[in-house]
Amino acid sequence: MSTILYLTASIRSESESVSRGLGQRLVDGLAARTGAAVITRDLAADDLPHVSAARFAANLTPSAERTPEQADLAAIADTLIAELQAADIIVIASPIYNFGAPASLKAWADLVARAGTTFRYTATGPEGLLTGKKAYLAIASGGTPVGSDIDFMSRWLTFFLGFLGIADVDIVAADAIMGEGGEAKIAAAQDAAIGLAA
Incomplete structure (x- = not known):
C-alpha cells in the first residue's frame, strides 16, 4: 500500500485556513x-524545534554512536525523516507569510535535510536520495501572487524538495485572495485541487 504524507503549516484552524x-x-x-494510507503532521501545532549547534551535531552523528542526550535531540528529526522516506506522495499545504515560508515549515526542512540520509555530497555536487516520490503544494496567500518575483516560498520549497530528490512537484494556489475576486479565486483553486488529484 502506498503512503501519503500530509504536512500543514497554517496557524489557522481547519475551518479558517484556505491552504488546509x-x-x-x-x-x-x-x-x-x-x-493510500495518510500520515498527517500539523507543523504549526507541533512546535518543531529550530536547529541548534547541539541538535545539528546530534543529527549528523550515526544513531549507534549517539550519546543519550544526542539521541533525545535527534529523535524528532529521525521521526520526520522516517515519515518522509516512507511516503510515496507528499502533500504540503502552506500559506505564504511575509513573502516566504512559515517558520514551522522552514524548521521541518532544516530537520529533514540530513547529509548521508536524505541527500549526499558527491564529486559533482549534492545528490538527493528521496527519488521516485511525487509532491503537491497547496498554497494560499493574501497578497503575494504565486510564482511572482515576490514569492520566495513556492520557489524555495520546490527547489528544496528537488534538492532531496523529489523533482516531480505540482502546485495549486489560491493566491492574492485579499484583493478583488478573492472568493472566486479560492473556489477556482479548490476545483483545481480536486482535478489535480483525480
Whole structure:
C-alpha cells in the first residue's frame, strides 16, 4: 500500500485556513484514487524545534554512536525523516507569510535535510536520495501572487524538495485572495485541487 504524507503549516484552524482546505481536497482525492494510507503532521501545532549547534551535531552523528542526550535531540528529526522516506506522495499545504515560508515549515526542512540520509555530497555536487516520490503544494496567500518575483516560498520549497530528490512537484494556489475576486479565486483553486488529484 502506498503512503501519503500530509504536512500543514497554517496557524489557522481547519475551518479558517484556505491552504488546509486545498490540501485536504488533494489528500482526499489522492487517497480515494490510490487507496493510500495518510500520515498527517500539523507543523504549526507541533512546535518543531529550530536547529541548534547541539541538535545539528546530534543529527549528523550515526544513531549507534549517539550519546543519550544526542539521541533525545535527534529523535524528532529521525521521526520526520522516517515519515518522509516512507511516503510515496507528499502533500504540503502552506500559506505564504511575509513573502516566504512559515517558520514551522522552514524548521521541518532544516530537520529533514540530513547529509548521508536524505541527500549526499558527491564529486559533482549534492545528490538527493528521496527519488521516485511525487509532491503537491497547496498554497494560499493574501497578497503575494504565486510564482511572482515576490514569492520566495513556492520557489524555495520546490527547489528544496528537488534538492532531496523529489523533482516531480505540482502546485495549486489560491493566491492574492485579499484583493478583488478573492472568493472566486479560492473556489477556482479548490476545483483545481480536486482535478489535480483525480
